[in-house]
Amino acid sequence: MTDKPIKQGPSAPHDPVEQRSGFFVMFESIIEATARPDGRFSQEIYLEGQRLADKAKFTGGVTDEEMLALLRRSSGFRQLVHSIGIAVEMHEQAGASILFTFENWGKTSKYESGTRLSMACPTDGSEMILTLEDYEWSEDDDVPGKFAFEFEQAGALATASVILYLHEGYEAPEPVIEPPVDFKSDAYREMIARSLLSMGNNKRLKAAIAKAKRGEDVTIAYIGGSITQGAGAKPIHTACYAHQSYTMFKQLFGQDGGDYIHLIKAGVGGTPSELGIVRYDRDVLRDGTVEPDVVIVEFAVNDEGDETRGNCYESLVLKALAARNEPAVILLFSVFVNDWNLQDRLSPVGVHYDLPMVSVKDAVVEQFRLTKDEGNVISKRQYFYDIYHPTNAGHAVMADCLRNLFIATDHAAPDQEDIMIAKPPVIGNDFVGMLLLDRSNGKGAAAIEAGSFQEMDADLQMVEMDGDPHGTPQFPNNWMHTAASGIDSFRMTIVCKSLILVFKDSGSSEFGRAEIRVDGQYMKLADPHVNNWTHCNAVLLLHEQQSKAHTVEISMAVGDADKRFTILGFGYVE
Structure with a gap:
């Protein structure tokens, strides 16, 4: 990338920036220093595609x-934008500086051939241009x-605003300063009450x-995508809805601080229930060492990528419900900034088994369309950190929606009979018996010849689990092909009726594609650059009614033998 020092401070006197029209793309957003694999501590704000617009x-x-369209390309950005105003205020340690970077990604080499613009910013809230x-x-x-804010140490928090000042000829609307959300108002309580989609059978939740x-x-477990991981919450490990609602449960029902009430948080960004059921035993049950009393399932905005169209979701719900300690299962439906989720597809599962269901969409979307004078309680700008994830206020709304269910259940008359799960599924139950296979247990479950996939990849998706602010690597017991490891295929023979491959997506040009064959037949091309960021990608290889022996072969695609490819693991049903 091209770097060149820049003058710090306002533009020259003959061209004062305060006379220019501009609009915020970040307004008083909380940012957090997250440890990165390269040793930096930063907050990354991604802008690619539709995100900046x-x-x-x-x-x-x-x-x-026209202005929104210009923001989608670097050339258009430069046509529209004259300068960028950045204001950062550190929550603690005033006086330290933060390095702000605006990265443009290149055509030839996405992360290497574009322009990078950087400047150091004071942390006293003053604006730099x-x-x-x-x-x-x-x-x-x-x-x-992307924008990146680089801190001097991990875990630091700051509030940042970024405004784009425009060239002459372009005009932005006047900024609207909204009053803070009144979390104590009657209107807020009424909004939260609308989230109770169904009380469901309360026997199990009342028992917890x-x-x-x-x-x-008592153990409360959460499984889902990036919202459950805590994305948008700052600090991510305590401000996320999972930790907030867990704390509320302790305050409502615990004695002497409730330290005997435990949290399991198992959200993994960018992944559907198709991966959730593969990792359920490991991440929620902790390989049989934990029996959660309450399991909250949040995949309403992630399951568009579920190839089974709800079969894995219902199977995951049934897997949780069937545990010997009979846990309560709560279905939670989050929402994106475009008012979308998969509640219509997934809520029939909750209806079928008479489960408690909480819809954040039902709570907030209707009032999003109102002005403050008409009764808006929280605006989209206040609720969403980006187009996918909630702010701290948004996470608080989600936590309050769950709290509302907890209180309503506590006050309700008890159901005498338990739910019935031994009945035909509404979507499917083919994956209830899903097991995880990786390098740590593969020899006991399958015959494996790793071939040229001999190395172990340590550059993995990192996830903040439970109450830990630090990332835990996902699927560390993997098999990786490298340029130096040869050309032999990975081969596995396994007796199963369903099989899911989990492989690593990556934005690095060092990674290439792999061809997947099952029983000698070409199945699919696994391309780590479709999503183009480091995370876990689950793809369905087999889904049959009868179990039998199958052979899986994974080899590098033609022209990519000198690239890397990582098999993170497999999920299988015997």
């Missing part, structure tokens, strides 16, 4: 379609890639509440 629309109030014409730009620029009141050990 959506920030301009929902944060800056921009409705001009980054003027685009002060930089030498690469001719290979393609799209705006009763245990907590008696001072007995």
Whole structure:
């Protein structure tokens, strides 16, 4: 990338930035220093595709379609934007600086051939101006890639605003300063009440509440995608909805602080229930060492990528319900900034088994359409950190929706009979018996010849589990092919009726594609660059009614033998 020092401070006196029209793409957003594999501590704000335009629309109030279209390409960005204003205020340790970087991604090599614009910013809230014409730009620029705020230490928090000042001829709407969310108002309580989609059968949840009141050990587990992981919450491990609602449960029903009430948080960003059921035994049950009393399932905005169209979701719900300690299972339906989720597909599962269901969508979407004078309680700018994830306020709303269910259940008359799960599924139950296979247990479950997939990949998706602020690597017991490891295929023979491959997606040009064959027949091409960021990708290889021996072969695609490819593991049903 091209770097060139820049003048710090406002633009020259003959061109005062305060006379320019501009709009916010970040407004008083909390940012957090997350430890990165390269040793940096940073907050990354991704802008590729529609993301920057959506920030301009929902944060800056921009409705001009021409301006929004210009933000999708680097050339358009430079045509529209004169300079960038950055204001950062550290929550603690005032006086330290933060390095702000705006990365453009390249056409030839996405992460290497674009322009990077950087400047150090004070952390006292004063605005610094980054003027685009002060930089030498690469001719290979393609799209705006990301903003990054680099801190001096992990875990630090700050509040940041970023405003794009425009060239003459472009006008932005006047910024609207909204009053803070009134979490104590009657209107807020009414909004939260709308989230109770179904009380369901309360026998199991009341049993967990009763245990907590008696001072007995209770475990509350959460499984889902990036919202359950805590994305958008700062700090991620305590401000996320999972930790907040767990704390509320302790406050409502625990004795003497409720330290005997335990949290399991198992959200993994960018993954559907298709991966959730593969990792359920490991991440929620902790390989049989934990029996959660309450399991909250949140895949309503992740399951568009579920190839089984709800079969894995219902199977996951049944797997949780069938545990010998009879846990309560709560279905939680989160929402994206475009008011979308998969509640219509997934809620019939809850209806079928008479489960408690909480819909954040039902709570917030209707009031999003109102002005403050008409009764808006929380705006999209206040609720969403980006187009996918909630702010701290949004996570608080989600936690309060669950709290509302906890209280309503506690006050309700008890159901005498338990739910019935031994009945035909509404979508499917073919994956209930899913087991995880990786390098640590593969020899006992299958015959494996690793071939050229001999190495172990340590550069993995990192996830903040439970109450831990630090990332835990996902699927560390993997098999990786490298340029130096040869060309022999990975071969596995396994007796099963369903099989899921989990492989690593990556944005690195060092990774290439692999061809998957099952029983000698070409199945699919696994391309780690379809999603183009380091995370776990689950793909269905087999789904049959009868179990039999199958042979799986994974080999590097033609032209990619000198690339890397990581098999993270497999999920199988015997």
